[in-house]
Amino acid sequence: MRQNPSFAFTDTAELRRVIAEHxxxxxxxxTDDGLVASHYAVLLDEDRDDLTIVGHVGRPDDMIHGLGERELLVVVQGxxxxxxxxxxxxxxxxxxxNFVSIHLAGVPEILTPEENLDVLERLVERFESxxxxPRPMWEAPNDPDFVRKLERGTVGFRLTPTRVVAKRKLSQNKSDEVVDTVIAELEAGGSPYADHRLAGEMRRAHDALRSAREGRA
Incomplete structure (x- = not known):
């Protein structure tokens, strides 16, 4: 991802927020057979305050990716x-x-079956809540044998990125007046390109820029 200082995105708290929301x-x-890609849900590691994520893949995606043996790139799209x-x-x-994207790269650690079960339970709780x-993972009609059979069909991983490239391209190179107009258009109900989430990200980024300018004044 081509980087531009105007669009650099480095604040760990904000990066964590975007990962948690997306x-x-x-x-x-x-791999030896070329590039491979898969799509899964991940969570921030609740025991860390950095950008470590946990997740799982379904078998045989672990073998296809060589999970735990080579670098893995995780693309987070905001x-x-x-x-x-x-x-x-x-x-x-x-x-x-305009967009927000985060690339996390590193060699993942393979989780134990019990750790993987914890991650699977957290994933279910995250979305069922x-x-x-809500239908918790361990509650009837699921029984322990069913849940553990489910776990055996997956491989859990923890990734602490050794490289992070993030970009927040949200019209930072435009005037405040233009930015306000773009936000209003994105929030307009009749626009075919209306997107309240993108408008919210623009507002966050430009509020931070304005605060920084006022602090330097």
């Missing part, structure tokens, strides 16, 4: 969307795409 990721490995040049006013301009009637 857990569906892409796993990429370079909010993204089309930005029309018409939102910049009557000036020469072209369309662009928003349901009107």
């Amino acid at each position: 857990p569906w990721v892409t796993l990429v490995s370079h 909010p993204h969307g089309y930005i029309s040049p018409g939102w910049y006013g009557d000036v020469a301009s072209v369309p662009t795409w 928003s349901m009107p009637t």
Whole structure:
């Protein structure tokens, strides 16, 4: 991912927030047979305060990726969307795409079956907790044999990244007036490109920039 100082994204707390809010990721490995990619949900490691993540793959994806034996790239995709040049006013301009992306790379550690069960339980809890009637992993009609059979069909992993590349391209190179207009357009109900999550990310980024400018004043 090409980096640009204007769009650098390095704040660990903000990176953790984006990962937590966008857990569906892409796993990429370079193998003897070429590049392979898979898609799974991950969680931040609750025992760490860095960018360590935990997750699992279904067998045989562990063998396909060579999980634990080679570097794994995890691509986290935050909010993204089309930005029309018409939102910049009557000036020469072209369309662009605003986005938030994080790349985490490192050699993952393979979890024990008990650790994997804990991660699977956390994943279920993470998403079921928003349901009107949550279904915890261990509750009936699931029984322990069913759950452990499920676990044996997966391989859990923990990845502490040795390389992190993150980019938050959210019109930081535009004036405050243009940014406010773009945010308003993204929040407009009638726009085909309306996206409240992308508007929220823009607001967070520009509030931070404005605070930094005021601090230097």
